[in-house]
Amino acid sequence: MTTIAITETPLVLSLLRLADTALVHSHRLSEWCGHAPMIEEDLALANLALDLLGQARALYTYAAEVEGAGRTEDDLAYLRDAPQYRNVLMAELPRGDFAFTILRGFLLSAWAHPFWQAATRSTDAQLAAIAAKAEKEAAYHVRHTGEWTIRLGDGTDESRRRMLAALEALWPYSGELFEADAADRAMIAAGVLPDPATIRPAWEATVTRVFDEALLPRPADGWMHTGGRSGRHTEHLGHMLAVMQHLQRAYPGCSW
Amino acid sequence: MYTQALNQADTGSKLVEDADKLARFEAKIDAEERIEPNDWMPEAYRRTLVRQISQHAHSEIVGMLPEGNWITRAPTLRRKAALIAKVQDEGGHGLYLYAAAETLGVSREELIDQLLSGRAKYSSIFNYPTLTWADIGCIGWLVDGAAIMNQIPLCRTSYGPYARAMIRICKEESFHQRQGYEIMLTLCRGSAEQKAMAQDALNRWWWPALMMFGPPDAASVHTEQSMRWKIKRFTNDALRQQFVDATVPQAHFLGLTIPDPDLRYDEASGHWRFGAIDWEEFRQVLAGNGPCNRERMEARRRAHEEGAWVREAALAHAAKRRARAAAKIAAE
Ligand SMILES: [Fe+2]
Ligand SMILES: [Fe+2]
Numbered sequence: 394m395t396t397i398a399i400t401e402t403p404l405v406l407s408l409l410r411l412a413d414t415a416l417v418h419s420h421r422l423s424e425w426c427g428h429a430p431m432i433e434e435d436l437a438l439a440n441l442a443l444d445l446l447g448q449a450r451a452l453y454t455y456a457a458e459v460e461g462a463g464r465t466e467d468d469l470a471y472l473r474d475a476p477q478y479r480n481v482l483m484a485e486l487p488r489g490d491f492a493f494t495i496l497r498g499f500l501l502s503a504w505a506h507p508f509w510q511a512a513t514r515s516t517d518a519q520l521a522a523i524a525a526k527a528e529k530e531a532a533y534h535v536r537h538t539g540e541w542t543i544r545l546g547d548g549t550d551e552s553r554r555r556m557l558a559a560l561e562a563l564w565p566y567s568g569e570l571f572e573a574d575a576a577d578r579a580m581i582a583a584g585v586l587p588d589p590a591t592i593r594p595a596w597e598a599t600v601t602r603v604f605d606e607a608l609l610p611r612p613a614d615g616w617m618h619t620g621g622r623s624g625r626h627t628e629h630l631g632h633m634l635a636v637m638q639h640l641q642r643a644y645p646g647c648s649w
Numbered sequence: 650m651y652t653q654a655l656n657q658a659d660t661g662s663k664l665v666e667d668a669d670k671l672a673r674f675e676a677k678i679d680a681e682e683r684i685e686p687n688d689w690m691p692e693a694y695r696r697t698l699v700r701q702i703s704q705h706a707h708s709e710i711v712g713m714l715p716e717g718n719w720i721t722r723a724p725t726l727r728r729k730a731a732l733i734a735k736v737q738d739e740g741g742h743g744l745y746l747y748a749a750a751e752t753l754g755v756s757r758e759e760l761i762d763q764l765l766s767g768r769a770k771y772s773s774i775f776n777y778p779t780l781t782w783a784d785i786g787c788i789g790w791l792v793d794g795a796a797i798m799n800q801i802p803l804c805r806t807s808y809g810p811y812a813r814a815m816i817r818i819c820k821e822e823s824f825h826q827r828q829g830y831e832i833m834l835t836l837c838r839g840s841a842e843q844k845a846m847a848q849d850a851l852n853r854w855w856w857p858a859l860m861m862f863g864p865p866d867a868a869s870v871h872t873e874q875s876m877r878w879k880i881k882r883f884t885n886d887a888l889r890q891q892f893v894d895a896t897v898p899q900a901h902f903l904g905l906t907i908p909d910p911d912l913r914y915d916e917a918s919g920h921w922r923f924g925a926i927d928w929e930e931f932r933q934v935l936a937g938n939g940p941c942n943r944e945r946m947e948a949r950r951r952a953h954e955e956g957a958w959v960r961e962a963a964l965a966h967a968a969k970r971r972a973r974a975a976a977k978i979a980a981e
Contacts, residue, residue, distance in 0.1 A: 416726075423720050423729075426736050427713035428948065430956025432744050435713070439737035443730060450726050467725045491959050547969060548962025555958070640724035640782055647839050649724035649782070649832075 395645075397464070397472045403576040404517075405460050406479065407586055409469070410622050412452035413480035416470060417630070418501060419445035420637060424488045434491075437537055441498060444530040451523045471641035475624075475631045482621040483566035485630040492555035495541040496563055499603065502534035504570045507595035511587030520585060539603045546607025556609060568617025570596070651708035651772040651796060651861075678879055683809035686752040694878055698808050699753050700769075701880065703760045706746035707771035709739045710764075711945050715779045716788055724782055731828055732785060738821045745817065749810040765950050773931060774861050776939030783836055783843075783850035789829015791851075791858040791896065797822045798892045799862065802882035830899065837903045844904075851900065852908045859923070860931045862889040890920055897921045 399405060422442035429435040453466035483497060509531050512524035545552040571589040573581065580586040604611050620626065640649065670689045677684060684690055713736050720736065723729035747757040763769035774792055779785065800822060803815040836847040863869060863885040875881035883891075900907050911924030933939065 420721060423733050426720055426733060427717035427740075428952045430952070430959035432710065432740050432747075434956075434959075435740045436737055436744070439733050439740070443733055443737075446726065446730050446733070450730070453726070470726055471724075491956070544966040545959070545962050548966040549958065551958045552962030552965075636721050639722050644840065644842060647724075647843055648835060649728055649839075 403579040408456035410479040415445040416449035418484040493559040496559040499538035503599040506531035516584035702750040709743035745814040773934040783846040786832030787850040787854040793825040807879040
């Protein structure tokens with residue numbers, strides 16, 4: 394099968410943005426499986442990856458249903474190329490060290506938790522149902538990555554040095570979480586999606602609480618990278634998809 | 650099996666055990682009672698168990714690597730989720746088994762150190778590469794299948810914590826086996842290329858899977874003692890035969906050919922008789938010369954070394970917390 398073109402109505406686009414962010418982040422987390430600093434973390438990072446993968450699957454299935462072109466979750470995940478992916482850039486950055494993985498997980502889940510909490514009140518019943526499950530999972534992700542952020546920030550000189558490096562690398566990708574374009578605004582107006590401006594205070598509060606305890610400075614908001622949600626990605630996503638989509642591309646049209 | 654390197658002579662010193670305690674211990678074993686961590690046990694029993702349980706644990710942990718190799722390339726989201734969950738289960742098995750070994754007075758750190766320094770063994774099977782997606786099917790079907798054959802009797806092994814760990818593990822392994830078989834079935838019902846992929850994987854995994862049960866009984870030094878203590882309940886050869894008998898019809902159902910020209914059904918005994926196993930290959934793999942021995946150990950060592958700063962930070966943070974709590978109490 395060649396690359397597919399999706400009809401991106403505002404709802405389909407919004408679902409793809411959420412699904413792609415969950416899938417791409419899940420994929421990065423799954424790269425740790427068997428290589429984590431301790432067995433407990435092999436299991437915990439796999440749990441996070443599985444939760445996000447489950448969210449992505451529910452969102453793709455719903456997006457395919459809304460699009461109404463008879464596609465499946467796998468068509469959406471495996472047959473779109475990088476420019477059609479709609480995830481935030483932060484999710485696709487390479488795995489990095491454990492500090493980077495933890496901090497990325499924390500920044501994303503500190504956003505996801507209030508986002509899904511608000512989305513449980515969506516006027517779209519299907520999205521509200523997905524949110525009800527995702528909210529509980531995100532609460533656990535905030536707890537797990539938040540505890541590690543504190544341990545590593547206030548651990549040894551080495552762990553602190555690594556956390557500061559991760560923070561410097563990741564912070565400029567945090568702005569994209571709170572963007573709203575025309576499609577988002579249409580969904581916000583219809584009560585389908587929460588307004589990112591209303592998510593931001595909860596995100597700030599979680600970040601401040603955990604960073605204070607981790608003795609990490611909250612960086613100033615300088616230049617912020619953008620583009621992932623409209624398909625302009627880093628160099629890394631193409632490599633990730635080349636690996637992830639390998640079998641579907643090499644043996645088109647098969648069932649697995 | 651996951652503990653196949655046990656089949657070598659125990660060179661440890663023979664301790665003179667208290668005759669009364671030994672008699673009571675053996676009476677318990679004969680009565681099918683479980684031995685628990687605080688019970689007296691002969692030193693050789695403890696040593697055998699530590700070695701067997703830790704080899705089993707190491708095999709679970711090293712076993713995460715060949716399958717982990719396909720997590721990022723799983724062909725569908727459903728398969729990706731199932732594979733992550735499976736590899737995660739294997740990590741969980743490693744954890745319970747290390748915990749069971751710890752009840753015998755060794756620490757997880759010591760055991761991991763033995764693995765990373767090359768003093769401890771793990772199952773030879775995990776030194777083979779996973780080259781195509783069909784290998785993930787074959788590992789579930791054959792490797793988890795062989796593991797179940799060996800481990801179901803271990804649910805009744807004489808040492809309580811090991812037996813209980815095995816009960817939980819066996820449930821998950823049989824789920825893995827069904828899942829692996831289902832991958833094979835999907836491939837065999839798929840395109841010609843998919844079916845060829847399945848046959849190629851079977852060709853590569855069949856003989857290594859038979860080797861998982863360890864050397865033939867005649868060459869296995871430990872079997873007799875382990876059988877008497879009910880650590881082991883069936884011999885290597887008996888388990889291997891049971892595995893072949895169960896697996897051959899499954900391969901036929903898939904429409905695959907077992908890569909053994911000597912394989913034939915023996916009407917009289919009701920067993921599938923198989924050809925000679927290349928024990929030289931087995932010895933070479935155990936000696937470190939399998940296709941992936943070096944990579945597997947390097948991957949484990951790298952994870953351990955690169956994770957050292959994380960473990961140190963966790964300890965340092967916990968110590969800081971304790972110190973702060975103590976200072977707070979002192980100030981009140
Ligand atoms: Fe296992
Ligand atoms: Fe398994």
